[in-house]
Amino acid sequence: MAPTVSTNPLRDPRDRRLPRLPDASALVVFGATGDLARKKLIPAVYDLANRGLLPPGFVLLGFARRDWSDDDFAQFARESAEKGARTPFREEVWDRLASSVRFVQGAFDDDAAFDRLVSTLEELESSHGIAGNAAFYLSVPPSAFPVVLKQMQRTNLAAKGASGWRRVVIEKPFGHDIASARELNALVDDVFTPSGVYRIDHYLGKETVQNLFALRFANTLFEPIWNSQFVDSVQITMAEDVGIGTRAGFYDETGAARDVLQNHLLQLLALTAMEEPVSFSAETIRTEKIKVLRAVSLPDDLDRYAVRGQYEQGWLAGERVAGYLDEKDIPADSHTETYAAVRFGIETRRWAGVPFYLRTGKRLPRRVTEIAIVFKKAPHLPFDQTDTAELGNNQLVIRVQPDEGVTLKFGSKVPGSAMEVRDVAMDFLFGEAFTEALPEAYERLILDVLLGDATLFPNNAEVEESWRIIDPLEEHWASTTPHRYRAGSWGPAAADDMLGADGRRWRRP
Amino acid sequence: MTTLWDTTGSEVVKALAAERRAAGALAFGLALTLVAVVDEKNVSEAEGAATLAASAHPCRLLIVVRRQIDAPHPRLDAEVSIGGRLGPGEAVVMRMSGRLALHAESVVLPLLAPDAPVVTWWHDEPPTRIAYDPLGVFADRRVTDVTAAADPLAALHQRATDFVPGDTDLAWTRLTPWRTLLAAAFDQLGDRPDTVVVQAGPANPSAQLFAGWLRNRLGVPVTVEESGRRPDITGVVVHLGGEQLAITRTDARSATISRSGFPDRVLPLAARGLGDLLAEELRRIDDDDVFAEALGTWSDLPDLGTRPPHREHVWHDPMNISTTVAGGPVSVPAGAPSAAADSGAPPVTLPGAPDAGSAGPSGAAPGLGSATGLGATRPTGATREHEADGR
Numbered sequence: 001m002a003p004t005v006s007t008n009p010l011r012d013p014r015d016r017r018l019p020r021l022p023d024a025s026a027l028v029v030f031g032a033t034g035d036l037a038r039k040k041l042i043p044a045v046y047d048l049a050n051r052g053l054l055p056p057g058f059v060l061l062g063f064a065r066r067d068w069s070d071d072d073f074a075q076f077a078r079e080s081a082e083k084g085a086r087t088p089f090r091e092e093v094w095d096r097l098a099s100s101v102r103f104v105q106g107a108f109d110d111d112a113a114f115d116r117l118v119s120t121l122e123e124l125e126s127s128h129g130i131a132g133n134a135a136f137y138l139s140v141p142p143s144a145f146p147v148v149l150k151q152m153q154r155t156n157l158a159a160k161g162a163s164g165w166r167r168v169v170i171e172k173p174f175g176h177d178i179a180s181a182r183e184l185n186a187l188v189d190d191v192f193t194p195s196g197v198y199r200i201d202h203y204l205g206k207e208t209v210q211n212l213f214a215l216r217f218a219n220t221l222f223e224p225i226w227n228s229q230f231v232d233s234v235q236i237t238m239a240e241d242v243g244i245g246t247r248a249g250f251y252d253e254t255g256a257a258r259d260v261l262q263n264h265l266l267q268l269l270a271l272t273a274m275e276e277p278v279s280f281s282a283e284t285i286r287t288e289k290i291k292v293l294r295a296v297s298l299p300d301d302l303d304r305y306a307v308r309g310q311y312e313q314g315w316l317a318g319e320r321v322a323g324y325l326d327e328k329d330i331p332a333d334s335h336t337e338t339y340a341a342v343r344f345g346i347e348t349r350r351w352a353g354v355p356f357y358l359r360t361g362k363r364l365p366r367r368v369t370e371i372a373i374v375f376k377k378a379p380h381l382p383f384d385q386t387d388t389a390e391l392g393n394n395q396l397v398i399r400v401q402p403d404e405g406v407t408l409k410f411g412s413k414v415p416g417s418a419m420e421v422r423d424v425a426m427d428f429l430f431g432e433a434f435t436e437a438l439p440e441a442y443e444r445l446i447l448d449v450l451l452g453d454a455t456l457f458p459n460n461a462e463v464e465e466s467w468r469i470i471d472p473l474e475e476h477w478a479s480t481t482p483h484r485y486r487a488g489s490w491g492p493a494a495a496d497d498m499l500g501a502d503g504r505r506w507r508r509p
Numbered sequence: 510m511t512t513l514w515d516t517t518g519s520e521v522v523k524a525l526a527a528e529r530r531a532a533g534a535l536a537f538g539l540a541l542t543l544v545a546v547v548d549e550k551n552v553s554e555a556e557g558a559a560t561l562a563a564s565a566h567p568c569r570l571l572i573v574v575r576r577q578i579d580a581p582h583p584r585l586d587a588e589v590s591i592g593g594r595l596g597p598g599e600a601v602v603m604r605m606s607g608r609l610a611l612h613a614e615s616v617v618l619p620l621l622a623p624d625a626p627v628v629t630w631w632h633d634e635p636p637t638r639i640a641y642d643p644l645g646v647f648a649d650r651r652v653t654d655v656t657a658a659a660d661p662l663a664a665l666h667q668r669a670t671d672f673v674p675g676d677t678d679l680a681w682t683r684l685t686p687w688r689t690l691l692a693a694a695f696d697q698l699g700d701r702p703d704t705v706v707v708q709a710g711p712a713n714p715s716a717q718l719f720a721g722w723l724r725n726r727l728g729v730p731v732t733v734e735e736s737g738r739r740p741d742i743t744g745v746v747v748h749l750g751g752e753q754l755a756i757t758r759t760d761a762r763s764a765t766i767s768r769s770g771f772p773d774r775v776l777p778l779a780a781r782g783l784g785d786l787l788a789e790e791l792r793r794i795d796d797d798d799v800f801a802e803a804l805g806t807w808s809d810l811p812d813l814g815t816r817p818p819h820r821e822h823v824w825h826d827p828m829n830i831s832t833t834v835a836g837g838p839v840s841v842p843a844g845a846p847s848a849a850a851d852s853g854a855p856p857v858t859l860p861g862a863p864d865a866g867s868a869g870p871s872g873a874a875p876g877l878g879s880a881t882g883l884g885a886t887r888p889t890g891a892t893r894e895h896e897a898d899g900r
Contacts, residue, residue, distance in 0.1 A: 008692060008698075009695070009726050010692040010695045010723075011695075014798045014799055017685045017688070017799075018685070018689050019689060021693045023696065024697065049777070052686070056776055092763060093777050128772070
């Protein structure tokens with residue numbers, strides 16, 4: 001984690017019983033009455049308070065259009081916390097938190113509302129001692145970004161005060177191509193300093209993803225074989241069983257590649273393929289991630305190795321579900337993909353010749369995210385061919401969700417008088433070997449924002465580099481129609497053919 | 510669940526293996542073994558706490574109940590369960606009576622999870638010296654609770670005298686929420702304070718450790734003031750120039766932070782149950798240097814943290830020898846005739862323990878010779894005679 005220079009004589013890095021608490025500060029949520037705030041942000045804030053990880057002077061400040069008082073918002077927040085929190089709801093914890101909940105009513109283009117926000121923050125300096133520290137969470141549609149940021153610039157909200165910090169948190173999408181991403185980055189960086197911008201990719205807040213660092217760099221076992229000499233291929237899958245829900249308008253403009261591939265999957269790829277950082281800090285990790293992303297190459301034959309699909313009606317989990325084109329508010333001639341599978345290469349010495357197969361889709365049989373490292377077969381097998389007929393490739397699978405953990409698949413002798421080798425799986429479940437219930441990704445990420453630890457947040461160079469990878473795909477796909485696949489299947493046949501052409505097949509997650 | 514009456518250690522090992530097979534998916538990620546040492550009268554409380562801690566830290570839970578050391582025949586009763594009333598993991602409750610109670614390790618050692626750390630926790634009064642209890646000698650971490658002692662402060666001093674890295678005490682664990690709040694309050698302070706006052710009831714070992722920690726970290730005078738009859742810590746006041754920063758417990762679940770020139774803040778400060786305390790101890794398996802420093806500063810015994818972490822078992826028979834409590838040796842009259850108690854084992858002379866000869870004159874305490882029939886069960890020379898001075 002980022003080293004925090006502390007002069008507090010009671011703090012000692014060896015004293016790991018004491019949690020790191022952020023400075024007294026305000027978390028300002030724009031769009032505080034929206035879905036994200038209700039389902040994720042407010043419950044995460046409550047969970048942090050319940051775990052005693054919020055500082056004495058913490059304030060939750062909501063900003064939204066509804067004509068609410070502080071109490072109305074506190075009531076809304078209470079209901080959200082009761083419903084969404086991971087830890088048990090306790091009245092006394094809520095009471096402490098409720099006394100630090102504020103609400104400012106206003107629209108984003110309303111100058112007076114932002115002036116009220118400024119004066120509220122000034123009041124909090126004396127009443128809560130927040131000393132100018134504030135994190136602004138933009139839980140608003142991207143189209144509202146410019147307005148909000150301009151307002152913050154006008155009222156000098158983003159400027160660092162004499163003391164204290166100002167940070168801004170933004171959610172994906174970070175643009176829809178490299179040009180729009182650059183525009184957005186320029187806009188945000190113009191108002192805040194680049195180091196004050198936190199881009200949330202909630203996958204990076206998951207324990208298993210962080211465990212990837214531990215797995216790779218804290219063990220001797222895996223790193224020596226983490227290269228093209230031993231690795232045959234890598235498959236990264238993020239499958240969802242749900243459809244597009246109520247996001248029709250947004251989704252039809254975006255599609256699976258921009259929605260998931262560009263951010264989550266490429267981040268997972270970067271963490272899987274990166275070199276060892278010289279230290280475990282935000283800057284050094286970003287350096288290594290950027291190096292990998294720059295080395296990512298697209299296949300020449302995009303027709304074969306970049307497959308996209310769109311689900312048709314079908315059966316999923318015992319229910320009939322509609323096809324994409326029949327979903328509400330989706331044009332009947334939409335060419336938007338709900339499935340994307342691409343073969344990438346990484347042009348480095350470590351990964352030369354190792355294909356990275358990335359796929360994501362909606363209406364697939366189950367919700368699962370995993371990284372599978374598929375190893376080469378043993379160069380020589382001193383057995384009869386029939387003995388090892390059922391032996392596959394060794395695999396190391398990092399299960400990101402659900403059942404967070406690691407699986408190692410290897411061959412083992414079937415008990416009996418004959419020599420017969422078959423694949424077995426050795427399972428490590430996070431929940432069983434450790435300890436505390438796993439914190440929600442948002443809990444961890446909000447805490448990191450307040451602590452100023454940027455390790456788990458992609459920076460704008462990474463975002464732009466990801467678009468450099470995705471843009472040619474989108475260009476290629478623009479003139480094609482997606483393959484069809486039945487809802488409840490593992491994607492279009494073309495995706496299977498893509499691996500089949502390489503003599504491989506998708507792992508069933 | 511398997512219940513075994515009047516059984517042997519090997520039967521317990523077999524029963525555990527059978528339960529594991531019956532449980533099906535055998536992918537238990539055993540991170541550690543927790544050995545809980547408890548008196549019969551406190552078993553249910555200790556079981557509850559250990560179950561809670563085990564559900565947070567999946568571990569193999571071994572509960573050892575020693576009773577009736579003077580019973581004429583050694584006897585072992587055991588209950589083996591997986592995913593039963595003692596939480597989701599593997600649990601074995603063992604009741605040992607007679608002379609077997611003094612050799613609990615002979616049953617426990619084969620039950621430890623392979624190559625996983627061992628934490629031993631004494632629910633009741635801590636042993637005078639951990640080296641007296643073989644269940645503490647093989648543990649990587651040892652957790653005591655001096656508040657269970659008749660004289661907690663004397664017991665805390667004894668813990669300091671006997672300390673080696675890897676020891677911790679729940680009196681220290683109870684302090685964590687207080688330390689967290691105070692450290693958070695210090696984040697906003699610029700300078701070192703002039704003096705600190707900890708307010709607590711009489712003879713509260715946590716308050717003493719609090720003072721020891723603050724003295725060690727701040728290098729300023731820290732006093733403990735009695736604040737009423739209740740034993741708990743009720744507050745801490747930091748004087749800094751003309752300013753004052755105070756954290757005061759307001760009720761069972763919260764505290765108020767007040768500082769000159771700032772508005773009061775109320776923060777959660779929940780009193781935690783035994784299970785939560787134990788779970789915090791299991792979170793870290795390495796040595797707690799900060800505890801060593803706090804304990805060392807309080808007891809005026811320097812460099813506790815640099816003592817060699819290794820202990821050798823010291824043979825100690827609670828029935829027939831003098832024992833030591835902090836403050837000086839106290840003679841305990843020999844209980845039931847131990848020769849009779851050992852009737853199961855023929856008297857054997859002392860094995861050639863390398864340091865047997867170095868034991869003081871008390872090594873020849875009456876009855877000890879006959880008790881060393883038990884020494885013969887130990888394969889190495891790790892058993893030493895009891896030294897009457899307790900150090």
